[in-house]
Amino acid sequence: MLGAILSGDFPRSRVLTVVLLAIFVGLAITPFAIPGAAAINTAAKICYFIVLVVSYDLLLGYTGIVSFAHAMFFGIGGYGVGLSLYALGPTWPVILLGLAIGLVVAIVLALLIGLLSLRVKAIFFAMITLAVASAFAILATQFNEFTGGEDGRSFRVPEMLRPGYRLFDGEVFGTAITGRLLTYYLVFVSAVLLFLVALRIVNSPFGRVLQAIRENPMRAEALGYRVVYYRTMANCLAAAMAVCAGAMSALWLRYTGPDTTLSFAIMLDILLMVVIGGMGTMYGAVVGATLFIVAQNYLQRLMGIAAAATEGIPILPKLLHPDRWLLFLGVLFVLSVYFFPTGIIGKLRGSNKA
């Protein structure tokens, strides 16, 4: 039963199992266990970033191609749902319509980019996705009468998902069942389902072919698999999942803008999460995303305290300034690529395969 749900891909490590269960249970009960908006915001962010990072791992970790356009697809999802709700009013069919538009646009774009660059070299793909993504981000901010430009767009969500909505009058465990809570669980359940879908994909024969391509594209080709077809498929699948993540973020934030979805900073975040968590394992993406976002929220505070404590020493306070947290994650990132390419998961599983 559990094997069927997890597609036979168990964590294979006691510590990892505990960590994953802790993440799952933690995300499931956050709205009831920890009061306040900060905790539930962090939890929701973790949920949609898990989907985003998992879909990126499908590309980077399983297929072995580096894309810098993943934040773009995330943004297409966010803008698709966001702009539809903004333009057509807050109803459920509009959300589905927005999601559908986002999916179509993203898959067409992914296909075009893939066909243009995946047949040549992996390195072309990295550069071309980078160029296309920055052009897209600029276009999105330029057409400001349509997209809201730099400011982005705030919009209203259907009645049921608004903070003012009450499912019933009473309280459960001392917490009122508001629309916000329903939105959270919508995001949470979608994240769990999409994660299981991704797990299914990578453990299917299709996923095995992707891994074969990652290990040795020539050999995969020689065995009769059309490498370009598989790479393009993986690119489209990952793009589609990123669109779903974008839609989730739009519903949760009730806002969509360049800084929360399209920017290169988000792309770097995704990259760091995948590599620090562990490339080529879906569970790594989960751990990486969770750790990164928790660190983003709490490490900065810690660094602020450390910076204040080291005041007077020449360079240290500047190094420990809360805005410099990316410096340490960057160093950690480089070290993980060198010394443990399978990331945290690789360490936990104790495997030696690179």
Added chain:
Amino acid sequence: MTSAPATTASDAIPKVRLDLLPILLPVAIAAVAYPLVGNLTTWLTLTIAALAMGMMIFVIASGLTLVFGLMDVLNFGHGAFIAIGAYLAMTVLIPLSGWTQADSLALNLLALLLAVVVAAIGTGLLGWAFERVIVKPVYGQHLKQILVTMGGLIVAEQLIHVIWGGDQKPMTLPTALRGAFTIGDFALEKFRLLAVAVGLAVFAGMMIVLNRTRLGLLIRAGVENSEMVEALGYRIRRLFVGVFMAGSALAGLGGVLWALYRETLTASIGGDVMVLVFIVIIVGGLGSVGGCFLGAILVAMTANYVAFLAPKVALASNILLMVAVLMWRPQGLYPVAKR
């Protein structure tokens, strides 16, 4: 020894036919743009601006493309050298503000030259460290190269914040380079002229080194087949490091020019140019210096004309240019043999 007249090397090697078709492209673009712009002065100004921008991009991109050609390393951290070069120049120019504000061309240029030299040496040394620490362990592994050099870029950008602070810095042009020469109602900005001159000098210098010297011969041979060069007893590793340092120094030089052109400076300055640089080296053909030169002019022309005609889609038009070139020649304008 036979007494037969020795065939000189140039006779023995068949001359490579110079491929002129891509060279006509910028001319064609300029010709198409003229009726669209419609005004001779505007068109001339745009074209000169495009040439200046193209030269700056070329200076930055040439190092990157050569490093790729020789070592099969694509350095995503190249942008860091652009930013660091610009910051180093700023650090030199601030105490020299007496010289840069003086009303003397010689003193202005001297200050600028000093700044450029410091920037180039600084980024060259940094390039050496970058090669040793970041790139060396991952030769031959493309995926890891992309990731690690990207990581290097993140760290370098953060260190710039630590050392110079994160706020936007002004980068003032020396007095003598401000303003423009006017010929009739056509204005020719002095700094653009300087940029074109520097770019042409770098291009000429690279061409001479690559085609007329022993070092250049080795580099070209290394691009074609590095194992063979190594088998002949040359230390290709040392050549690698040298080219990497030169490429980084060029990026630093380009960064100084670019920052002076924009007249402001932020830590993310490298990232903005890198997108254009990547388009340029893809269009030109990875590893080809000539292609890079032509690609830079093409990209800058498209960017400038489109920015005038339809400002919102300037970068997107460059993507279209790249797509069009790749449809025509999938390996870029001047494909390098091995790849």
